[in-house]
Amino acid sequence: MSLTPMTAQELAKKVIEKENLFILDVRNEAAFEDWKVEGAHFEYLNIPYFDLLDGVEDILAQLPTDKEILVVCAKENSSIMIGEMLADVGVNASYLSGGMKAWSEHLEPIKVADLDNGGELYQFVRLGKGCLSYMVISGRDAVVIDSARMTEPYLTLAKEKGVSITHVLDTHLHADHISGGRTIAEQTGAHYWLPAKDAEYVTFSYKPIEDGAQIQVGASQIEIQALYTPGHTIGSTSFIVDDAYLLTGDILFIDSIGRPDLAGKAEDWVADLRHSLYQIYKDISADLLVLPAHFMLVDELNEDGSVAKKLGVLLKKNHGLNVDDEQTFRSMVTDHLPPQPNAYQDIRQTNLGKKDPSKEEQREMEIGPNRCAVR
Structure with missing residues:
Protein backbone atom coordinates (compact mmCIF):
# COMPACT_ATOMS: atom_id res chain seq x y z
CA MET A 1 0.00 0.00 0.00
CA SER A 2 1.13 3.57 -0.63
CA LEU A 3 0.33 6.84 1.09
CA THR A 4 -1.01 9.65 -1.11
CA PRO A 5 -1.60 13.36 -0.38
CA MET A 6 -5.02 14.97 -0.55
CA THR A 7 -5.04 18.72 -1.17
CA ALA A 8 -7.36 21.13 0.61
CA GLN A 9 -9.06 21.76 -2.73
CA GLU A 10 -9.74 18.05 -3.18
CA LEU A 11 -11.09 17.84 0.35
CA ALA A 12 -13.31 20.87 -0.28
CA LYS A 13 -14.87 19.05 -3.23
CA LYS A 14 -15.72 16.11 -0.97
CA VAL A 15 -17.35 18.45 1.57
CA ILE A 16 -19.40 20.27 -1.07
CA GLU A 17 -20.49 17.08 -2.84
CA LYS A 18 -21.31 15.44 0.50
CA GLU A 19 -19.12 12.41 -0.13
CA ASN A 20 -18.32 9.73 2.43
CA LEU A 21 -14.94 10.00 4.14
CA PHE A 22 -13.37 8.54 7.26
CA ILE A 23 -11.01 10.93 9.04
CA LEU A 24 -8.32 9.73 11.41
CA ASP A 25 -7.38 12.92 13.24
CA VAL A 26 -4.08 12.51 15.09
CA ARG A 27 -4.05 15.87 16.88
CA ASN A 28 -4.60 16.01 20.63
CA GLU A 29 -8.14 15.65 21.92
CA ALA A 30 -8.61 19.31 22.86
CA ALA A 31 -7.60 20.52 19.39
CA PHE A 32 -9.94 18.01 17.75
CA GLU A 33 -12.89 18.90 19.97
CA ASP A 34 -12.37 22.60 19.32
CA TRP A 35 -12.05 22.41 15.54
CA LYS A 36 -12.08 19.73 12.88
CA VAL A 37 -12.82 19.16 9.20
CA GLU A 38 -16.60 19.18 8.93
CA GLY A 39 -18.50 17.10 6.38
CA ALA A 40 -22.11 15.98 6.15
CA HIS A 41 -21.13 12.32 5.70
CA PHE A 42 -17.75 12.26 7.42
CA GLU A 43 -16.88 9.84 10.21
CA TYR A 44 -14.11 10.49 12.70
CA LEU A 45 -11.61 8.75 14.92
CA ASN A 46 -9.40 10.93 17.10
CA ILE A 47 -6.24 9.22 18.36
CA PRO A 48 -3.29 11.51 19.22
CA TYR A 49 -0.24 10.57 17.17
CA PHE A 50 1.90 10.06 20.29
CA ASP A 51 -0.44 7.20 21.28
CA LEU A 52 0.44 5.51 17.99
CA LEU A 53 4.21 5.79 18.07
CA ASP A 54 4.57 2.13 18.98
CA GLY A 55 2.33 1.01 16.12
CA VAL A 56 -1.15 1.30 14.63
CA GLU A 57 -2.19 -2.34 15.06
CA ASP A 58 -4.47 -1.56 18.02
CA ILE A 59 -6.69 0.78 15.97
CA LEU A 60 -7.03 -1.33 12.83
CA ALA A 61 -10.35 -2.80 13.97
CA GLN A 62 -11.74 0.75 14.25
CA LEU A 63 -10.86 1.65 10.65
CA PRO A 64 -13.38 1.01 7.86
CA THR A 65 -12.62 -1.21 4.91
CA ASP A 66 -15.30 0.31 2.67
CA LYS A 67 -14.52 4.04 3.02
CA GLU A 68 -11.68 6.30 1.98
CA ILE A 69 -9.43 7.13 4.95
CA LEU A 70 -7.81 10.53 5.43
CA VAL A 71 -5.21 11.15 8.15
CA VAL A 72 -5.21 14.71 9.48
CA CYS A 73 -2.89 16.65 11.78
CA ALA A 74 -1.94 20.28 12.35
CA LYS A 75 0.79 20.73 9.71
CA GLU A 76 0.98 17.32 7.91
CA ASN A 77 4.16 15.80 9.37
CA SER A 78 2.44 13.66 11.99
CA SER A 79 -0.24 12.53 9.53
CA ILE A 80 2.44 11.46 7.05
CA MET A 81 4.16 9.44 9.75
CA ILE A 82 0.94 7.71 10.85
CA GLY A 83 -0.19 7.28 7.25
CA GLU A 84 3.04 5.52 6.36
CA MET A 85 2.61 3.23 9.36
CA LEU A 86 -0.88 2.36 8.10
CA ALA A 87 0.48 1.69 4.61
CA ASP A 88 3.10 -0.64 6.10
CA VAL A 89 0.36 -2.83 7.58
CA GLY A 90 -1.72 -2.82 4.40
CA VAL A 91 -4.15 0.04 5.00
CA ASN A 92 -4.74 2.39 2.07
CA ALA A 93 -4.95 6.01 3.25
CA SER A 94 -4.30 9.60 2.28
CA TYR A 95 -2.99 12.49 4.37
CA LEU A 96 -4.18 16.11 4.28
CA SER A 97 -1.44 18.05 2.52
CA GLY A 98 -0.47 21.02 4.69
CA GLY A 99 -2.65 19.79 7.53
CA MET A 100 -5.28 21.89 9.27
CA LYS A 101 -3.29 25.03 8.51
CA ALA A 102 -3.79 24.47 4.80
CA TRP A 103 -7.45 23.59 5.38
CA SER A 104 -7.95 26.83 7.29
CA GLU A 105 -6.59 28.87 4.38
CA HIS A 106 -8.38 27.30 1.42
Missing part, protein backbone atom coordinates in the same frame (compact mmCIF):
# COMPACT_ATOMS: atom_id res chain seq x y z
CA LEU A 107 -10.91 29.49 -0.41
CA GLU A 108 -13.43 27.87 -2.74
CA PRO A 109 -14.95 30.31 -5.28
CA ILE A 110 -18.59 29.57 -6.10
CA LYS A 111 -20.71 31.54 -8.55
CA VAL A 112 -23.85 32.73 -6.78
CA ALA A 113 -25.62 34.61 -9.54
CA ASP A 114 -25.60 36.41 -12.86
CA LEU A 115 -26.24 40.12 -12.31
CA ASP A 116 -27.91 42.68 -14.55
CA ASN A 117 -26.00 43.87 -17.60
CA GLY A 118 -23.76 40.80 -17.72
CA GLY A 119 -22.34 41.01 -14.21
CA GLU A 120 -21.53 38.10 -11.89
CA LEU A 121 -21.49 37.55 -8.15
CA TYR A 122 -19.07 35.05 -6.59
CA GLN A 123 -18.88 33.79 -3.02
CA PHE A 124 -15.52 32.58 -1.69
CA VAL A 125 -16.22 29.84 0.87
CA ARG A 126 -13.51 29.29 3.45
CA LEU A 127 -14.70 25.88 4.59
CA GLY A 128 -12.06 25.40 7.26
CA LYS A 129 -12.81 28.70 8.99
CA GLY A 130 -16.47 29.32 8.18
CA CYS A 131 -15.65 32.67 6.56
CA LEU A 132 -17.40 33.98 3.44
CA SER A 133 -16.21 36.73 1.12
CA TYR A 134 -17.40 38.06 -2.21
CA MET A 135 -16.50 39.40 -5.62
CA VAL A 136 -18.92 41.45 -7.68
CA ILE A 137 -17.98 41.66 -11.37
CA SER A 138 -19.55 44.12 -13.78
CA GLY A 139 -18.14 45.21 -17.13
CA ARG A 140 -14.38 45.33 -16.72
CA ASP A 141 -14.52 46.16 -13.00
CA ALA A 142 -14.69 44.07 -9.85
CA VAL A 143 -15.17 44.77 -6.16
CA VAL A 144 -14.07 42.44 -3.36
CA ILE A 145 -16.00 42.39 -0.08
CA ASP A 146 -14.80 41.01 3.28
CA SER A 147 -11.59 39.57 1.82
CA ALA A 148 -9.58 36.94 3.64
CA ARG A 149 -5.85 37.60 4.10
CA MET A 150 -5.09 35.03 1.37
CA THR A 151 -5.41 37.41 -1.58
CA GLU A 152 -4.31 35.15 -4.44
CA PRO A 153 -7.73 33.54 -5.10
CA TYR A 154 -9.32 36.95 -5.70
CA LEU A 155 -6.50 38.08 -7.98
CA THR A 156 -6.67 34.78 -9.87
CA LEU A 157 -10.41 35.02 -10.50
CA ALA A 158 -10.11 38.64 -11.59
CA LYS A 159 -7.38 37.64 -14.06
CA GLU A 160 -9.46 34.73 -15.38
CA LYS A 161 -12.40 37.06 -15.92
CA GLY A 162 -10.30 39.81 -17.49
CA VAL A 163 -11.38 42.43 -14.95
CA SER A 164 -9.64 44.92 -12.69
CA ILE A 165 -10.35 45.08 -8.96
CA THR A 166 -11.23 48.74 -8.47
CA HIS A 167 -12.76 48.69 -4.97
CA VAL A 168 -12.25 46.59 -1.84
CA LEU A 169 -14.75 46.83 1.03
CA ASP A 170 -15.07 45.47 4.54
CA THR A 171 -18.52 45.35 6.13
CA HIS A 172 -16.88 46.04 9.50
CA LEU A 173 -13.61 45.79 11.41
CA HIS A 174 -13.14 42.02 11.68
CA ALA A 175 -12.04 40.35 14.90
CA ASP A 176 -11.92 36.67 13.94
CA HIS A 177 -9.73 36.88 10.84
CA ILE A 178 -7.22 39.23 9.27
CA SER A 179 -8.65 41.24 6.42
CA GLY A 180 -6.91 41.15 3.05
CA GLY A 181 -8.59 44.38 2.01
CA ARG A 182 -5.62 46.70 2.34
CA THR A 183 -3.29 44.16 0.75
CA ILE A 184 -5.51 43.75 -2.31
CA ALA A 185 -5.79 47.53 -2.60
CA GLU A 186 -2.00 47.82 -2.52
CA GLN A 187 -1.60 45.02 -5.06
CA THR A 188 -4.16 46.41 -7.52
CA GLY A 189 -4.42 50.15 -6.89
CA ALA A 190 -8.05 49.71 -5.80
CA HIS A 191 -9.78 51.95 -3.27
CA TYR A 192 -10.10 50.42 0.19
CA TRP A 193 -13.37 51.23 1.98
CA LEU A 194 -14.12 50.76 5.68
CA PRO A 195 -17.08 51.94 7.80
CA ALA A 196 -15.96 55.21 9.33
CA LYS A 197 -17.24 54.39 12.81
CA ASP A 198 -15.05 51.26 12.89
CA ALA A 199 -12.00 53.12 11.59
CA GLU A 200 -11.53 55.74 14.27
CA TYR A 201 -8.16 54.34 15.36
CA VAL A 202 -6.76 53.00 12.09
CA THR A 203 -3.20 53.93 11.13
CA PHE A 204 -3.69 53.88 7.33
CA SER A 205 -5.56 55.79 4.65
CA TYR A 206 -8.97 54.53 3.58
CA LYS A 207 -12.22 55.69 2.06
CA PRO A 208 -14.98 56.00 4.67
CA ILE A 209 -18.28 54.21 4.12
CA GLU A 210 -20.96 56.62 5.28
CA ASP A 211 -24.75 56.64 5.13
CA GLY A 212 -25.82 57.60 1.64
CA ALA A 213 -22.70 56.35 -0.13
CA GLN A 214 -23.07 54.52 -3.42
CA ILE A 215 -20.27 52.71 -5.18
CA GLN A 216 -20.53 52.15 -8.92
CA VAL A 217 -18.96 48.91 -10.16
CA GLY A 218 -19.30 48.70 -13.92
CA ALA A 219 -23.02 48.45 -14.55
CA SER A 220 -23.87 47.24 -11.02
CA GLN A 221 -24.28 49.39 -7.95
CA ILE A 222 -23.66 48.71 -4.29
CA GLU A 223 -26.00 50.81 -2.19
CA ILE A 224 -25.11 51.58 1.39
CA GLN A 225 -27.74 54.20 2.15
CA ALA A 226 -30.17 53.16 4.89
CA LEU A 227 -28.19 49.97 5.53
CA TYR A 228 -26.01 51.15 8.38
CA THR A 229 -26.56 48.11 10.61
CA PRO A 230 -24.57 48.41 13.86
CA GLY A 231 -24.61 45.82 16.60
CA HIS A 232 -21.77 43.43 15.86
CA THR A 233 -19.52 46.47 15.70
CA ILE A 234 -20.47 50.12 15.94
CA GLY A 235 -19.75 50.59 12.23
CA SER A 236 -21.23 47.38 10.79
CA THR A 237 -22.70 48.12 7.35
CA SER A 238 -24.72 45.90 5.03
CA PHE A 239 -24.55 46.10 1.23
CA ILE A 240 -27.28 45.53 -1.34
CA VAL A 241 -26.10 44.39 -4.77
CA ASP A 242 -28.35 44.81 -7.81
CA ASP A 243 -31.44 45.25 -5.60
CA ALA A 244 -31.43 41.48 -5.11
CA TYR A 245 -28.57 40.42 -2.81
CA LEU A 246 -28.07 41.46 0.81
CA LEU A 247 -24.52 41.13 2.17
CA THR A 248 -25.06 41.17 5.92
CA GLY A 249 -21.50 40.95 7.21
CA ASP A 250 -21.54 39.57 10.76
CA ILE A 251 -24.95 40.93 11.75
CA LEU A 252 -27.15 38.16 10.35
CA PHE A 253 -26.21 34.57 9.55
CA ILE A 254 -28.30 31.71 8.18
CA ASP A 255 -28.89 30.01 11.53
CA SER A 256 -27.92 32.70 14.00
CA ILE A 257 -27.15 36.39 14.56
CA GLY A 258 -23.96 38.33 15.25
CA ARG A 259 -22.52 38.77 18.71
CA PRO A 260 -22.02 42.32 20.04
CA ASP A 261 -19.17 41.77 22.46
CA LEU A 262 -15.91 41.51 20.49
CA ALA A 263 -14.96 45.08 21.36
CA GLY A 264 -16.15 44.66 24.94
CA LYS A 265 -19.44 46.45 24.23
CA ALA A 266 -22.07 43.72 24.60
CA GLU A 267 -24.36 45.65 26.94
CA ASP A 268 -23.96 48.88 24.95
CA TRP A 269 -24.44 47.39 21.48
CA VAL A 270 -27.21 44.85 22.05
CA ALA A 271 -29.84 47.56 21.47
CA ASP A 272 -28.16 48.48 18.17
CA LEU A 273 -28.11 44.83 17.20
CA ARG A 274 -31.83 44.45 17.87
CA HIS A 275 -32.64 47.65 15.95
CA SER A 276 -30.64 46.49 12.93
CA LEU A 277 -32.29 43.08 12.90
CA TYR A 278 -35.83 43.99 13.92
CA GLN A 279 -36.21 47.39 12.27
CA ILE A 280 -33.82 47.86 9.36
CA TYR A 281 -33.90 44.30 7.98
CA LYS A 282 -37.66 43.93 8.47
CA ASP A 283 -38.26 47.13 6.52
CA ILE A 284 -36.48 45.95 3.36
CA SER A 285 -37.55 43.42 0.73
CA ALA A 286 -38.00 39.88 2.01
CA ASP A 287 -37.00 38.69 -1.47
CA LEU A 288 -33.38 39.74 -0.98
CA LEU A 289 -30.95 36.82 -0.89
CA VAL A 290 -28.95 36.99 2.34
CA LEU A 291 -25.20 36.46 1.87
CA PRO A 292 -23.46 36.56 5.27
CA ALA A 293 -19.76 36.86 6.10
CA HIS A 294 -19.73 33.61 8.09
CA PHE A 295 -21.42 30.27 8.54
CA MET A 296 -21.29 28.05 11.59
CA LEU A 297 -22.21 24.54 10.41
CA VAL A 298 -21.61 22.59 7.23
CA ASP A 299 -25.37 21.95 7.19
CA GLU A 300 -25.81 25.57 6.09
CA LEU A 301 -24.21 24.86 2.71
CA ASN A 302 -26.56 24.69 -0.26
CA GLU A 303 -26.26 21.93 -2.86
CA ASP A 304 -23.71 23.95 -4.84
CA GLY A 305 -21.65 24.70 -1.73
CA SER A 306 -22.82 28.29 -1.39
CA VAL A 307 -24.25 29.78 1.81
CA ALA A 308 -27.35 31.87 1.09
CA LYS A 309 -31.04 32.10 1.89
CA LYS A 310 -33.87 34.53 1.21
CA LEU A 311 -34.39 37.14 3.91
CA GLY A 312 -38.06 36.18 4.12
CA VAL A 313 -37.11 32.62 5.04
CA LEU A 314 -34.78 33.83 7.78
CA LEU A 315 -37.40 36.20 9.15
CA LYS A 316 -39.56 33.13 9.76
CA LYS A 317 -36.99 30.50 10.73
CA ASN A 318 -33.93 32.20 12.24
CA HIS A 319 -34.44 32.11 16.01
CA GLY A 320 -32.51 35.34 16.48
CA LEU A 321 -35.10 37.19 14.42
CA ASN A 322 -38.09 35.86 16.35
CA VAL A 323 -37.65 36.94 19.97
CA ASP A 324 -40.53 39.32 20.64
CA ASP A 325 -39.58 40.38 24.14
CA GLU A 326 -36.69 42.84 24.19
CA GLN A 327 -35.36 41.70 27.57
CA THR A 328 -35.43 38.06 26.48
CA PHE A 329 -33.48 39.06 23.38
CA ARG A 330 -30.95 40.95 25.50
CA SER A 331 -30.51 37.95 27.78
CA MET A 332 -30.13 35.57 24.82
CA VAL A 333 -27.42 37.73 23.29
CA THR A 334 -25.41 38.62 26.39
CA ASP A 335 -25.83 35.63 28.72
CA HIS A 336 -24.83 32.77 26.44
CA LEU A 337 -21.90 34.04 24.42
CA PRO A 338 -19.44 31.44 23.11
CA PRO A 339 -15.71 31.69 23.84
CA GLN A 340 -13.92 34.61 22.23
CA PRO A 341 -12.24 33.95 18.86
CA ASN A 342 -8.62 32.89 18.94
CA ALA A 343 -6.30 35.92 19.37
CA TYR A 344 -9.18 38.26 18.51
CA GLN A 345 -7.61 41.29 20.18
CA ASP A 346 -4.40 40.84 18.18
CA ILE A 347 -6.47 40.37 15.03
CA ARG A 348 -8.36 43.60 15.68
CA GLN A 349 -5.08 45.44 16.25
CA THR A 350 -3.71 44.01 13.00
CA ASN A 351 -6.81 45.11 11.09
CA LEU A 352 -6.40 48.57 12.58
CA GLY A 353 -2.85 48.66 11.25
CA LYS A 354 -1.33 48.78 14.73
CA LYS A 355 0.36 45.38 14.47
CA ASP A 356 2.26 43.83 11.58
CA PRO A 357 2.63 40.11 12.37
CA SER A 358 4.61 37.79 10.14
CA LYS A 359 2.82 35.39 7.80
CA GLU A 360 3.34 32.50 10.21
CA GLU A 361 2.11 34.61 13.14
CA GLN A 362 -1.00 35.49 11.15
CA ARG A 363 -1.64 31.81 10.54
CA GLU A 364 -1.35 31.03 14.23
CA MET A 365 -3.65 33.93 15.14
CA GLU A 366 -6.42 32.56 12.94
CA ILE A 367 -6.24 28.88 13.90
CA GLY A 368 -9.61 27.52 14.98
CA PRO A 369 -13.27 28.06 14.04
CA ASN A 370 -14.96 31.43 13.75
CA ARG A 371 -16.97 32.44 16.80
CA CYS A 372 -18.82 35.50 15.56
CA ALA A 373 -22.34 34.21 16.24
CA VAL A 374 -24.64 34.11 19.24
CA ARG A 375 -25.17 30.42 20.05
